[in-house]
Amino acid sequence: MWRRRFAFVCSPLVSSPKSTLIHNQAPYWHEYAKAFTTGNVNSEEGISSKVKVPFITFVLGGPGSGKGTQCAKIVETFGFAHLSAGELLRKEMSSNSAKGVMIRDTIKEGKIVPSEVTVKLIQKAIESSNNNKFIIDGFPRSEENRITFEKIIGVEPELVIFFDCIEEEMVKRVLSRNQGRIDDNIETVKKRLEVFVTLSLPVLDYYSRKGKLRKIEANGTVEEIFEKLRPLFAAEKVSIK
Numbered sequence: 001m002w003r004r005r006f007a008f009v010c011s012p013l014v015s016s017p018k019s020t021l022i023h024n025q026a027p028y029w030h031e032y033a034k035a036f037t038t039g040n041v042n043s044e045e046g047i048s049s050k051v052k053v054p055f056i057t058f059v060l061g062g063p064g065s066g067k068g069t070q071c072a073k074i075v076e077t078f079g080f081a082h083l084s085a086g087e088l089l090r091k092e093m094s095s096n097s098a099k100g101v102m103i104r105d106t107i108k109e110g111k112i113v114p115s116e117v118t119v120k121l122i123q124k125a126i127e128s129s130n131n132n133k134f135i136i137d138g139f140p141r142s143e144e145n146r147i148t149f150e151k152i153i154g155v156e157p158e159l160v161i162f163f164d165c166i167e168e169e170m171v172k173r174v175l176s177r178n179q180g181r182i183d184d185n186i187e188t189v190k191k192r193l194e195v196f197v198t199l200s201l202p203v204l205d206y207y208s209r210k211g212k213l214r215k216i217e218a219n220g221t222v223e224e225i226f227e228k229l230r231p232l233f234a235a236e237k238v239s240i241k
């Protein structure tokens, strides 16, 4: 059902988009750059890599559509740093703090964790990386996620990839993943699919309107899907090989 609903919002592959900083807000990125110009940062080496505007790609798709699998290949081939919002949250939930418990309950229910929590984790991961190219997997899952990222990080993605996979295949993949995830069960998967339709499709619609969305048909083999991704990253500015 959600495939049909989605079909009209996707734009076809288009040419390489341009980097866009959001100038009308006061995100941490601008503060960092300001600190650099005022000399209010410690390591010179750290500064020069960090003040460069990061190249950000968001990767979206339903549960089991292959986001994590393809991100690993993008990292290996094109030298991106992979930030999985779900992984960052799973690490955080392993603490028994109130926040950890809240994250666990939210993931178990297939719902979306409050955006500020997720964006702060992403911010920390970006800040502690030496890389300048990030592939952010499973984010933004909602308009609230997207807006919070814009407010706090202040950098727009160059590219937003959507893995379009049939529901039956996604459910099959999740149920045979076997990695002990608390959300890999049929009840949670059904809820996640609903959440995807209700909260994530508007995000895809937003980026489609901005000409940033690239839809990848994600029902084939891992290699077939990667071959469809390759041209998106082959441009010299993002390639290391």
Ligand SMILES: Nc1ncnc2c1ncn2[C@@H]1O[C@H](COP(=O)(O)OP(=O)(O)OP(=O)(O)O)[C@@H](O)[C@H]1O
Pocket: 061, 062, 063, 064, 065, 066, 067, 068, 069, 070, 086, 138, 173, 174, 176, 177, 178, 218, 219, 220, 221, 222, 223, 225
């Ligand atoms: N093209 C494919 N064909 C068959 N199996 C696949 C394919 N891509 C990934 N898988 C397998 O399906 C499962 C789900 O893939 P993956 O974890 O990459 O999905 P995901 O989109 O990250 O899901 P989630 O949103 O739940 O984290 C994994 O066990 C993975 O090995």
Ligand SMILES: Nc1ccn([C@@H]2O[C@H](COP(=O)(O)O)[C@@H](O)[C@H]2O)c(=O)n1
Pocket: 063, 084, 085, 086, 087, 089, 106, 107, 108, 110, 111, 112, 113, 114, 118, 137, 138, 139, 140, 141, 145, 183, 192
């Ligand atoms: N932006 C996000 C990303 C994930 N979550 C929660 O984590 C679950 C697992 O995410 P995966 O990307 O690993 O599939 C997801 O179902 C959400 O509960 C989130 O809240 N916000």
Ligand SMILES: [Mg+2]
Pocket: 067, 068, 084, 086, 138
């Ligand atoms: Mg994943």
